[in-house]
Amino acid sequence: MEHSPEELIGNFQFQRILKNDPKEKTLVLLGLIDNKDAIVFLEKSHFNVDQGSFKVGDIIKEIRLINNNDVYFWSSALIEHSLPEAPSGKVNIIYPATETHIKKYEEQKIHYITETPEMYATYVKPYIESMKGDRIKWVYNILFHGKESETFVYHDKDPDNGFVLLPDMKWDKVNMDSLYLCCIVNRCDISSIRDLNSSHISFLENLKKKIITITCTTYSIKADELRVFVHYQPSYYHLHIHVVNLMHQGLGNGIAAGRAILLDDVIENLRLVSDYYQVRNLNYFLGENHGLWAIEGFREAN
Numbered sequence: 270m271e272h273s274p275e276e277l278i279g280n281f282q283f284q285r286i287l288k289n290d291p292k293e294k295t296l297v298l299l300g301l302i303d304n305k306d307a308i309v310f311l312e313k314s315h316f317n318v319d320q321g322s323f324k325v326g327d328i329i330k331e332i333r334l335i336n337n338n339d340v341y342f343w344s345s346a347l348i349e350h351s352l353p354e355a356p357s358g359k360v361n362i363i364y365p366a367t368e369t370h371i372k373k374y375e376e377q378k379i380h381y382i383t384e385t386p387e388m389y390a391t392y393v394k395p396y397i398e399s400m401k402g403d404r405i406k407w408v409y410n411i412l413f414h415g416k417e418s419e420t421f422v423y424h425d426k427d428p429d430n431g432f433v434l435l436p437d438m439k440w441d442k443v444n445m446d447s448l449y450l451c452c453i454v455n456r457c458d459i460s461s462i463r464d465l466n467s468s469h470i471s472f473l474e475n476l477k478k479k480i481i482t483i484t485c486t487t488y489s490i491k492a493d494e495l496r497v498f499v500h501y502q503p504s505y506y507h508l509h510i511h512v513v514n515l516m517h518q519g520l521g522n523g524i525a526a527g528r529a530i531l532l533d534d535v536i537e538n539l540r541l542v543s544d545y546y547q548v549r550n551l552n553y554f555l556g557e558n559h560g561l562w563a564i565e566g567f568r569e570a571n
């Protein structure tokens with residue numbers, strides 16, 4: 270069942286604001302489409318300026334002085350988008366949205382977690398198993414059912430070492446400053462970094478080398494301009510790697526300490542200690558709406 274975004278937005282009945290972030294310039298709305306929950310995620314694009322032909326007067330439609338003092342002038346303005354062909358915003362829709370989706374996007378208190386190997390074995394691993402099914406259907410659609418294949422940047426079909434590299438749904442595919450690719454591995458036996466050990470080093474090294482070479486040849490960006498990382502906890506438990514322009518700072522918690530771990534650091538840690546991710550405590554932050562936070566034993570063990 271395919272829907273067009275126009276149709277979904279046209280039928281969207283607003284219910285409440287889940288989150289309104291002034292810094293990230295994002296607004297997340299909850300509503301109903303055909304009596305089913307739906308999430309609409311709005312994000313204002315940042316300025317996409319063509320150095321050669323840019324005239325600031327062309328994009329400012331109304332300017333009204335608020336005040337001035339000495340050499341300082343501040344005004345309100347109606348600003349149009351910098352390049353006429355560039356999108357001024359991005360709209361993501363999740364429909365039908367599950368309770369987990371709603372909770373993920375909702376404003377919530379966050380807590381610092383020190384996850385011991387025992388907490389992982391007792392609470393996190395069973396939680397991960399329970400989250401597989403439908404929650405990562407989109408991953409299997411990409412890997413095995415040709416979904417989004419028209420956008421693939423690269424597809425290596427080898428079942429053990431292969432992967433898909435494709436534009437992440439966070440990227441508008443236009444603005445290079447916010448370049449965001451997602452690399453999803455074909456193998457299904459690695460849910461998170463907790464499953465990695467030294468036997469995966471060459472697999473990860475090969476992955477990293479290929480991701481960087483392909484990204485840099487496809488887009489005019491250099492290797493030292495990329496942030497290549499994984500999340501712990503990730504939202505989806507199937508190994509995937511985030512490949513993002515370093516310039517892209519507007520990612521809030523997505524690139525923060527306590528969530529993002531550089532792929533190079535993962536490899537380096539495995540080189541130093543073979544079972545690094547099995548034996549150590551992992552520190553991260555977690556929203557109160559996260560399924561793990563709902564587990565009393567997990568909260569008490571923290």
Ligand code: M7G
Pocket residue numbers: 407417435436437438439451499500502503504505506509511523
């Ligand atoms: P994550 O670390 O599991 O969670 O990353 P996060 O979403 O909290 O960052 C999953 C990544 O996959 C994110 O960067 C998502 O934007 C991206 N993503 C999620 N979905 C459902 C899709 C999708 O259907 N298509 C594509 N191309 N990317 C997706």
